[in-house]
Amino acid sequence: MRTVLLLISVLFxxxxxxxxxxxxxxxxxxxxxxxxxxxxxxxxxxxxxRIGATDLxxxxxxxxxxxxxxEIRVDAxxxxxxxxxxxxxxxxxxxxxxxxxxxxxxxxxxxxxPQVTVTVKEAASQKVTLDGAVTQPGVYEMRGRTTLLQxxxxxxxxxxxxxxxxxxxxxxxxxxxMVAVFxxxxxxxxxxxxxxxxxxxxxxxxxxxxxxMLREAVTALPALAIFSYF
Numbered sequence: 450m451r452t453v454l455l456l457i458s459v460l461f462x463x464x465x466x467x468x469x470x471x472x473x474x475x476x477x478x479x480x481x482x483x484x485x486x487x488x489x490x491x492x493x494x495x496x497x498x499r500i501g502a503t504d505l506x507x508x509x510x511x512x513x514x515x516x517x518x519x520e521i522r523v524d525a526x527x528x529x530x531x532x533x534x535x536x537x538x539x540x541x542x543x544x545x546x547x548x549x550x551x552x553x554x555x556x557x558x559x560x561x562x563p564q565v566t567v568t569v570k571e572a573a574s575q576k577v578t579l580d581g582a583v584t585q586p587g588v589y590e591m592r593g594r595t596t597l598l599q600x601x602x603x604x605x606x607x608x609x610x611x612x613x614x615x616x617x618x619x620x621x622x623x624x625x626x627m628v629a630v631f632x633x634x635x636x637x638x639x640x641x642x643x644x645x646x647x648x649x650x651x652x653x654x655x656x657x658x659x660x661x662m663l664r665e666a667v668t669a670l671p672a673l674a675i676f677s678y679f
Contacts, residue, residue, distance in 0.1 A: 498569060498647060500539045500547060502527045505571035508551065511564035516555070520570065533559055544569055575648030579604035582611035582656035596643040598636060600652055607633070607654050615655035620647065 500506070504523045508531075510516040516532055523529055527540025529547075534554040539547050544567040555563040575591045577600050584605035591600070597618065607613050613633035620627055633654075635641040646652065 498543060498572070500527075500542055500544065500569065501572065501575060501648065502540050503573040504539075504569055505573060506539070506544075506547075507566075507568040507570050509566045509568075510551075510555070510560075511566075513560070513563070572648065577603075577646050577648070578651045579654075580651065581654040582608045583654050584608055591646065591648065595646045597631060597646055597652065598633070598643050600646045600650075601633065601654065608656070610656045612655040617653045617655070618644065618646070619651040619653070621649070 500523060502523055502525050506518075506521050506523060506529065508516075508518045508521055508529070521529055523539045527538060528536045529539045531537055531551065531554075534551070537547070537551055537554065542550065548565040548567045551567070552563045552565040555565070571593050573592055575595075576588050577591055577595070578588050579600060580586045583601060584607075586604060589600070589603040597616065601607065601616070614635075616631045616633050618629050618631065620629075629644075631644060632641055636643045
């Protein structure tokens with residue numbers, strides 16, 4: 450697969466980094482198979498997604514319609530207001546974690562073995578950083594499901610000198626920094642899956658004149674201000 454070959458290339462570049470750098474300082478990000486970061490279902494089904502303030506949720510308590518909501522908005526403080534149990538912290542939790550938190554509160558006084566399902570209907574407050582060979586680098590707000598192609602379009606697309614076959618997505622997964630490289634041309638041609646971008650992802654579009662920058666991003670990520678999210 451073309452994207453896997455790209456990952457091999459990135460690993461080779463990392464091994465060619467300056468010998469003057471201590472090898473112990475070049476472990477900032479693990480290069481992973483792109484399929485590990487696809488998240489094709491978007492925030493609605495991706496359990497790595499963290500709920501944010503003003504996200505729109507659906508909360509269903511099995512066989513208790515009075516406690517179920519097709520749409521309920523997380524407030525600016527990151528809480529949801531539920532009947533009987535009041536305010537519940539939602540921001541920073543995955544949908545599954547919030548389901549468990551609500552179920553615990555209900556089980557304490559009101560229901561026996563409640564079954565709660567939380568779904569994110571609209572991710573309203575997530576941000577992505579676009580850098581490298583894009584027309585307008587910067588931090589952009591995502592509303593709803595956003596793919597890699599859509600994220601690059603937010604930055605007015607790649608520049609004429611961009612190497613669209615080498616687009617890196619940096620992400621924290623279970624507290625570990627990871628990076629996957631995608632082929633934007635293959636995605637456009639329908640030859641590869643368009644990955645879903647999550648909040649706080651960093652997307653770097655490579656260019657033939659900046660190959661060393663991408664290599665440095667992979668091998669020395671903590672030293673670069675763009676990766677302060679990690």
